[in-house]
Amino acid sequence: MKNKLITKPLAKPIKFILLILNIFMSTLLSGCQTPAPEIKANLSETTLANIALQSGDMRSAIALYQKILLSAEQQVNEDKDYTESTAETADRVHILLSLGLAYRAIEQNELAVHYLKKVTEQSEKNLAAWRQLGLNYLDQQDYKAAEQAFSHAIAINAFDSTSLNGLGVSYSWLQSYQAAHQYLMQALALSPGSLEFKNNLALNYILREQYLAAIKLLLPLYQQQRSSEKMRNNLAFALTLNGNEKQAKRVLANDYNQEQIEQNIKYYLQFSHTSKLDLTTRQDLG
Numbered sequence: 001m002k003n004k005l006i007t008k009p010l011a012k013p014i015k016f017i018l019l020i021l022n023i024f025m026s027t028l029l030s031g032c033q034t035p036a037p038e039i040k041a042n043l044s045e046t047t048l049a050n051i052a053l054q055s056g057d058m059r060s061a062i063a064l065y066q067k068i069l070l071s072a073e074q075q076v077n078e079d080k081d082y083t084e085s086t087a088e089t090a091d092r093v094h095i096l097l098s099l100g101l102a103y104r105a106i107e108q109n110e111l112a113v114h115y116l117k118k119v120t121e122q123s124e125k126n127l128a129a130w131r132q133l134g135l136n137y138l139d140q141q142d143y144k145a146a147e148q149a150f151s152h153a154i155a156i157n158a159f160d161s162t163s164l165n166g167l168g169v170s171y172s173w174l175q176s177y178q179a180a181h182q183y184l185m186q187a188l189a190l191s192p193g194s195l196e197f198k199n200n201l202a203l204n205y206i207l208r209e210q211y212l213a214a215i216k217l218l219l220p221l222y223q224q225q226r227s228s229e230k231m232r233n234n235l236a237f238a239l240t241l242n243g244n245e246k247q248a249k250r251v252l253a254n255d256y257n258q259e260q261i262e263q264n265i266k267y268y269l270q271f272s273h274t275s276k277l278d279l280t281t282r283q284d285l286g
Contacts (some may be wrong), residue, residue: 041111046091059100065095065102093123100132107137110145110159120152127163134166143173160191165197168204176210195221197232206238214238229255233264240268 049064096119098143103112119129130153137146147170153163168184184201205214218235252261
């Protein structure tokens with residue numbers, strides 16, 4: 001009888017204690033899975049920076065990325081024994097690459113190159129960094145450096161169409177027209193619908209004095225109303241040098257007034273006599 005009297009009153013307290021322990025353990029476990037406030041803050045800033053970059057707000061993205069980098073550098077300076085984890089290194093590479101993209105978007109190529117070089121130093125086989133370096137060097141008309149950067153890129157991925165196209169453009173400006181043709185054709189084979197790639201191939205034909213080939217490539221696109229201003233300019237270029245000046249003027253009339261048309265035609269004819277090209281307009285790279 002005494003055993004029964006002792007057992008029954010203890011049942012509820014035991015259940016209550018188990019319930020409290022269960023709640024405590026659940027709280028403890030959930031607490032372990034929640035990031036520290038500092039980590040949450042950094043994650044939030046990175047996310048905001050990524051959103052700003054993707055939405056085209058480059059200056060806000062740059063400010064946020066720079067803030068994150070500064071915070072990381074301060075942490076390293078405060079703790080001399082601090083060793084960056086693999087995940088932290090990957091985050092740093094992402095931020096540096098993003099800064100390169102943002103600075104190129106606002107035409108600050110020197111800063112873009114600065115950060116992209118840091119990426120290649122930390123991640124030698126980073127395809128995006130080498131590709132972006134090549135594009136920035138093309139912007140700066142540093143064609144030899146562009147050729148080297150794009151060569152690194154296709155060594156990592158031989159099927160990267162943007163890098164193949166960029167390498168072709170680099171070789172065009174370096175007057176290695178056969179090599180340019182090879183890479184431009186490879187790029188176009190991978191991205192057959194790219195108008196930019198077709199335009200670059202046409203320009204290479206013009207530089208090689210293969211004007212009819214350039215016309216055959218660009219004229220159908222013009223007739224289908226699928227050409228850009230730069231494509232129409234190159235089409236008029238090829239038409240003029242092929243002896244079709246009247247047709248070239250009709251093409252140029254889509255974008256220029258009469259005085260500008262005459263200036264362009266004069267330039268094309270001057271080129272035909274000197275066999276040199278000094279275009280300062282940037283070619284589209286896709």
